Amino acid sequence: MNKVVKNVSEACQGIEDNMTLMVGGFGLCGIPENSIAELVKKGIKNLTCISNNAGVDDFGLGLLLQNKQVKKMISSYVGENDEFERQMLSGELEVDLIPQGSLAERCRAGGAGIPAFFTPAGYGTEVAEGKEVRIYNGKPHILESALTADFAIVKAWKGDTEGNLVFKATARNFNPMMAMAGKITIAEVEELVPAGELDPNQIHTPGIFVQRIFKGEKFEKRIEQRTVRQKS
Amino acid sequence: MALDKIGIAKRIAQELIDGWYVNLGIGIPTLVANYIPEGIEVEFQSENGVLGMGPFPFEGEEDADLINAGKQTITAREGASFFDSAMSFAMIRGQHVQLTVLGAMEVSQNGDIANWKIPGKMVKGMGGAMDLVASAENIIVAMMHSNKAGESKILKACTLPLTGVGCVKKVVTELAVMEIKDGKFHLIERAPGVSVEEIISKTEGDLVVPDVVPEMNLA
Numbered sequence: 001m002n003k004v005v006k007n008v009s010e011a012c013q014g015i016e017d018n019m020t021l022m023v024g025g026f027g028l029c030g031i032p033e034n035s036i037a038e039l040v041k042k043g044i045k046n047l048t049c050i051s052n053n054a055g056v057d058d059f060g061l062g063l064l065l066q067n068k069q070v071k072k073m074i075s076s077y078v079g080e081n082d083e084f085e086r087q088m089l090s091g092e093l094e095v096d097l098i099p100q101g102s103l104a105e106r107c108r109a110g111g112a113g114i115p116a117f118f119t120p121a122g123y124g125t126e127v128a129e130g131k132e133v134r135i136y137n138g139k140p141h142i143l144e145s146a147l148t149a150d151f152a153i154v155k156a157w158k159g160d161t162e163g164n165l166v167f168k169a170t171a172r173n174f175n176p177m178m179a180m181a182g183k184i185t186i187a188e189v190e191e192l193v194p195a196g197e198l199d200p201n202q203i204h205t206p207g208i209f210v211q212r213i214f215k216g217e218k219f220e221k222r223i224e225q226r227t228v229r230q231k232s
Numbered sequence: 233m234a235l236d237k238i239g240i241a242k243r244i245a246q247e248l249i250d251g252w253y254v255n256l257g258i259g260i261p262t263l264v265a266n267y268i269p270e271g272i273e274v275e276f277q278s279e280n281g282v283l284g285m286g287p288f289p290f291e292g293e294e295d296a297d298l299i300n301a302g303k304q305t306i307t308a309r310e311g312a313s314f315f316d317s318a319m320s321f322a323m324i325r326g327q328h329v330q331l332t333v334l335g336a337m338e339v340s341q342n343g344d345i346a347n348w349k350i351p352g353k354m355v356k357g358m359g360g361a362m363d364l365v366a367s368a369e370n371i372i373v374a375m376m377h378s379n380k381a382g383e384s385k386i387l388k389a390c391t392l393p394l395t396g397v398g399c400v401k402k403v404v405t406e407l408a409v410m411e412i413k414d415g416k417f418h419l420i421e422r423a424p425g426v427s428v429e430e431i432i433s434k435t436e437g438d439l440v441v442p443d444v445v446p447e448m449n450l451a
Contacts, residue, residue: 026280026281026299026301026303026317027280027299027303028296028303029280029297029299029303030297052317075357076357076358076359076360077356077357077358077359078355078356078357079354079356085354088354088355089354097355097357097358099359099360099361099363100317100321100358100359100360100363101279101317101320101321101324101325101360101363102362102363103317104316104318104320104321105318105321107318108318119325119363119366120325120366120367121325121362121363121366121367122362122366123366123396123397124344124394124396124397124398125362125393125394125395125396125397126393126394127362157297167314167316168297169282169295169298169308169314170278170280170281170282170297170298170299170300170314171296171297172281172314172315172316173280173281173316173317174316174317175316176316176318177316177317177318204316221296221297222296223294223296223299223305224299224303225299225302225303225304225305226294226304226305227288227304227305227306228288228289228290228291228293228294228305229287229288229289229290230290230291231290231291
């Protein structure tokens, strides 16, 4: 099945105001930068974004925040973003903070047909408020529900025309689970190859989870914390 | 004399056991990787999706696709593996990672930890800390004994919003190594030249002090 769309604009067709989007990436690593730029251009508003982080002021999801297109963020960590902080403190932006492992598993569950699960993470903290508690193996666990989205937007290293995806290094992060949990999943890739060129043994995300795939025009791949050691 | 950050990291490194998989938090915990005792092999896990994390890259060899959970550029050692976030936290929740080292703003004598939120200040989020502390078998907290105002952070009960309850087993500060058991802190070692009296005066929580408290050996 050919999932290829001709460009980012065709890929993002149907994304409208008030929708819930999952956006892959960890920090600025493995984010769908072409699609984010397109959403900024389209000016869609009142979005609920499920993403581990919220980008930085001038890159990643920070661009949507600057443009006041986001109504609510569902994330695990949102530091490194002054505009985010301003909107959150002024009450313009709703924020739901979720333990990172629970966020990953809630996306995975959403795509896997598991409506909810028990996890020990967050028990005894404000994250547990209002949630059912059960004891398993002598330890308290809280009930967390699955997450899904109208669109999931992910970024992969390589993809084929069938929508099969291969990620590189730690740019994989949340992308595979979000690909599973989107009603429509858009994948932007650095290299788009004909079906048959990727080794089926090495596929990270099978094409069944991807509805639209395109080769990103440009990847800046900005580094958030450049740390190096000196050659001795 | 009280330890500096490197001293705390060196002392925690002595807790490493050959064959362990270890998750190091941001800050002092990250430094632990520089002081692995000779003859000990451990693998570092970073929760954004790498096992077998290596040192920072040489200048010019940074890869935007290869970072740690602090978003710093890193390298991967031979035998490393990459995985998604759900699998990463399966390793953590499933107790396949033997040791978690992380920082804290407060710990209490029943093992509670607070390290993610100060009410009234910007909330940055808990990241993976709640998942890590809820599941790890061994949690060592690396922290300063007191805050900048001189108030103890080793408490009877935490005052800040909690990250996890009853989970911390050991605390290493610039002054002391303490174990937490039976609802109390137990003084195990003191920093070279630091008196037991100083540690007692800077510890708000209940502290059990044995007759002899050895000095840390950081040589």
